[in-house]
Amino acid sequence: MKDTRSRATGRPTLAHVAALAGVSQITTSRALRSVPTVAPELVERVRAAAKALSYVPNPAARTLASARSQSILVLVPALSNHLFIETLEAIQAVFRPRGFEMLIGNYHYDSYEEEELIRNYLSHQPCGILLTGFKRSAVAADLLATSGVPRVQMMDLGGDTASVCVGFSQGSAGRAVADHLLSRGRRKLAFVGAQLDDRVMQRRAGFQQAIADAGFSQAVDILTPEPSSVDLGVTLFKRLLAECPQTDGVFFCNDDLAFGACFEALRKGISIPQRLSVVGFNDLPGASQMVPRLTTVQTPRASIGRQAAINLLKLLDGETLDTERVDLGFELVVRESS
Amino acid sequence: MKDTRSRATGRPTLAHVAALAGVSQITTSRALRSVPTVAPELVERVRAAAKALSYVPNPAARTLASARSQSILVLVPALSNHLFIETLEAIQAVFRPRGFEMLIGNYHYDSYEEEELIRNYLSHQPCGILLTGFKRSAVAADLLATSGVPRVQMMDLGGDTASVCVGFSQGSAGRAVADHLLSRGRRKLAFVGAQLDDRVMQRRAGFQQAIADAGFSQAVDILTPEPSSVDLGVTLFKRLLAECPQTDGVFFCNDDLAFGACFEALRKGISIPQRLSVVGFNDLPGASQMVPRLTTVQTPRASIGRQAAINLLKLLDGETLDTERVDLGFELVVRESS
DNA sequence: GAGATTTAGGATAGCGCTATCTCAAAGTCG
DNA sequence: CGACTTTGAGATAGCGCTATCCTAAATCTC
Numbered sequence: 001m002k003d004t005r006s007r008a009t010g011r012p013t014l015a016h017v018a019a020l021a022g023v024s025q026i027t028t029s030r031a032l033r034s035v036p037t038v039a040p041e042l043v044e045r046v047r048a049a050a051k052a053l054s055y056v057p058n059p060a061a062r063t064l065a066s067a068r069s070q071s072i073l074v075l076v077p078a079l080s081n082h083l084f085i086e087t088l089e090a091i092q093a094v095f096r097p098r099g100f101e102m103l104i105g106n107y108h109y110d111s112y113e114e115e116e117l118i119r120n121y122l123s124h125q126p127c128g129i130l131l132t133g134f135k136r137s138a139v140a141a142d143l144l145a146t147s148g149v150p151r152v153q154m155m156d157l158g159g160d161t162a163s164v165c166v167g168f169s170q171g172s173a174g175r176a177v178a179d180h181l182l183s184r185g186r187r188k189l190a191f192v193g194a195q196l197d198d199r200v201m202q203r204r205a206g207f208q209q210a211i212a213d214a215g216f217s218q219a220v221d222i223l224t225p226e227p228s229s230v231d232l233g234v235t236l237f238k239r240l241l242a243e244c245p246q247t248d249g250v251f252f253c254n255d256d257l258a259f260g261a262c263f264e265a266l267r268k269g270i271s272i273p274q275r276l277s278v279v280g281f282n283d284l285p286g287a288s289q290m291v292p293r294l295t296t297v298q299t300p301r302a303s304i305g306r307q308a309a310i311n312l313l314k315l316l317d318g319e320t321l322d323t324e325r326v327d328l329g330f331e332l333v334v335r336e337s338s
Numbered sequence: 339m340k341d342t343r344s345r346a347t348g349r350p351t352l353a354h355v356a357a358l359a360g361v362s363q364i365t366t367s368r369a370l371r372s373v374p375t376v377a378p379e380l381v382e383r384v385r386a387a388a389k390a391l392s393y394v395p396n397p398a399a400r401t402l403a404s405a406r407s408q409s410i411l412v413l414v415p416a417l418s419n420h421l422f423i424e425t426l427e428a429i430q431a432v433f434r435p436r437g438f439e440m441l442i443g444n445y446h447y448d449s450y451e452e453e454e455l456i457r458n459y460l461s462h463q464p465c466g467i468l469l470t471g472f473k474r475s476a477v478a479a480d481l482l483a484t485s486g487v488p489r490v491q492m493m494d495l496g497g498d499t500a501s502v503c504v505g506f507s508q509g510s511a512g513r514a515v516a517d518h519l520l521s522r523g524r525r526k527l528a529f530v531g532a533q534l535d536d537r538v539m540q541r542r543a544g545f546q547q548a549i550a551d552a553g554f555s556q557a558v559d560i561l562t563p564e565p566s567s568v569d570l571g572v573t574l575f576k577r578l579l580a581e582c583p584q585t586d587g588v589f590f591c592n593d594d595l596a597f598g599a600c601f602e603a604l605r606k607g608i609s610i611p612q613r614l615s616v617v618g619f620n621d622l623p624g625a626s627q628m629v630p631r632l633t634t635v636q637t638p639r640a641s642i643g644r645q646a647a648i649n650l651l652k653l654l655d656g657e658t659l660d661t662e663r664v665d666l667g668f669e670l671v672v673r674e675s676s
Numbered sequence: 677g678a679g680a681t682t683t684a685g686g687a688t689a690g691c692g693c694t695a696t697c698t699c700a701a702a703g704t705c706g
Numbered sequence: 707c708g709a710c711t712t713t714g715a716g717a718t719a720g721c722g723c724t725a726t727c728c729t730a731a732a733t734c735t736c
């Protein structure tokens with residue numbers, strides 16, 4: 001019985017496959033990577049040998065030799081918001097079948113942590129990067145730019161730069177909610193925001209702008225940097241009722257806050273939408289079953305993930321994108337709560 | 339100006355740090371890895387040089403040379419259940435400060451996908467593995483065993499084997515729910531289960547067993563392999579009411595199903611707990627704000643992640659664990675819904 | 677104080693791949 | 707038809723680290 005595995009790792013190497021297929025190691029490497037200069041017959045033989053030995057390439061060796069790994073770095077600000085889970089799933093659905101792996105970096109909405117993640121993960125030499133939003137520390141931006149690794153931004157549509165992005169206009173979504181509430185005759189509006197990241201603030205700006213454009217008075221702001229949650233929704237809704245009891249329309253920056261408000265309203269006997277209208281954001285699971293069923297903005301987070309991944313693949317293949325800025329829109333879903 | 343970066347990657351290498359510190363490359367390697375045979379003064383000098391060059395080790399080279407990466411493979415059956423997000427966060431809080439990276443594998447409750455993930459990720463030579471549960475395909479179990487990589491199982495407490503695990507008894511949790519419902523005078527019980535993974539079935543078995551032990555008749559089963567969700571909760575609750583209108587106590591295998599039931603009950607004017615008691619599982623965010631506030635089983639998923647990670651670190655350091663099976667218990671949180 | 681042991685650091689040789697260069701054989705063209 | 711390109715495959719040389727062996731100095735032993 002001949003040696004068919006490496007001493008160090010206990011697994012077969014390219015050399016073993018090459019020996020079995022009766023070709024050189026480099027031809028084996030090429031055949032397995034589908035480099036087109038290898039005769040189909042040899043590719044066949046190499047593939048068969050690899051299969052026979054259950055050969056799996058060693059990614060460390062590959063990365064070291066080529067100075068490029070087969071992984072994609074994906075940076076998201078949170079995993080606790082279901083929104084990003086759906087985006088990640090969609091991204092993975094594109095990359096896994098193509099043999100790319102995902103390195104998931106969760107920076108907890110903390111720009112310093114984002115910077116550290118970028119520094120650490122760049123050392124793995126990812127072949128592409130997917131980022132959430134445009135706003136980040138100067139150092140982080142510089143690390144990214146210097147790395148030269150192709151990247152695509154997700155979720156919003158940075159106004160100015162020529163960078164590749166896939167998302168929707170957070171500001172327009174905010175405007176759409178204001179227009180809707182105004183069309184329902186609501187005039188004493190409030191914006192309830194948590195986390196206060198860039199995108200929440202864009203929604204808020206669009207919301208306020210639409211109100212101003214319609215000639216009505218500015219919405220009350222109930223803002224907190226705490227992460228969004230159902231519990232927080234209860235707290236902020238109580239605060240709103242205490243501070244501005246006359247409010248007749250509220251835009252919550254995320255559905256879970258709105259869920260909390262609905263629960264509190266049920267408990268207090270405040271009828272939604274009779275006494276006030278409630279609009280959420282994202283159409284998270286459960287929004288359509290809430291009592292009352294929640295009016296909210298359905299955001300295309302899965303499509304964003306999919307399209308961002310596809311565009312990144314195109315960049316990796318050296319293709320030029322017809323559109324650098326992809327706007328996937330959003331949909332205001334009007335239900336019972338408004 | 340001297341060369342302080344590699345031609346291939348554009349980053350400084352160990353050799354550059356060594357040159358700047360005026361010691362050999364291998365001493366530099368040792369100093370940075372805190373190998374104890376290096377004089378403190380040299381360590382100091384090397385650290386300073388590394389810092390001056392913003393040196394970051396190349397993980398591919400390290401992995402190739404040592405046949406072991408600095409990453410931990412974590413396999414979870416889903417990311418869409420908030421439960422596992424909390425576990426992942428807790429795991430990461432232990433590993434990141436120690437310089438380990440997490441490879442997250444989501445197998446979507448699919449044992450073939452789990453097998454593929456194991457095969458692919460083992461090629462990265464992780465130094466440790468965290469697994470969810472005990473049940474997996476024979477091939478997967480064999481791949482794991484053959485790899486010889488230290489591993490810890492999370493979530494339940496496999497009855498027989500001597501494997502290291504951290505979790506709680508899913509069966510006992512099921513029993514506790516049954517005992518609670520029986521103590522409330524409920525006799526016409528139902529178990530509503532989705533996904534039907536190993537742990538759900540253990541809960542069900544404990545639930546039914548406790549009912550049998552108390553001498554009452556078996557709970558009605560409403561089961562489906564679909565993934566748990568609020569929408570599905572609505573559907574299954576409707577089915578339960580249609581099939582067994584006399585039911586007076588229901589155990590939902592996950593809170594989101596119970597949420598759906600509460601919403602449907604509110605809509606139909608079915609009063610919980612007067613007409614029937616509802617108990618959920620996991621105490622997911624929102625459970626305590628649901629109308630009515632949901633009685634549920636609080637599971638220690640964050641502690642499980644943390645303790646599993648700590649125990650895995652001990653295994654990596656060659657320590658022997660005083661307890662191979664860590665039972666972190668659970669707590670029945672009685673609220674308004676029962 | 678000579679021989680045995682320990683210790684700190686260095687020299688060397690890969691880890692398993694791929695980039696790059698090379699070369700023979702086959703095809704191309706005026 | 708001879709010089710020129712193209713084409714498929716191999717030989718070679720690393721990628722940036724660490725395992726392993728080795729040496730010289732320091733320490734210990736009786």
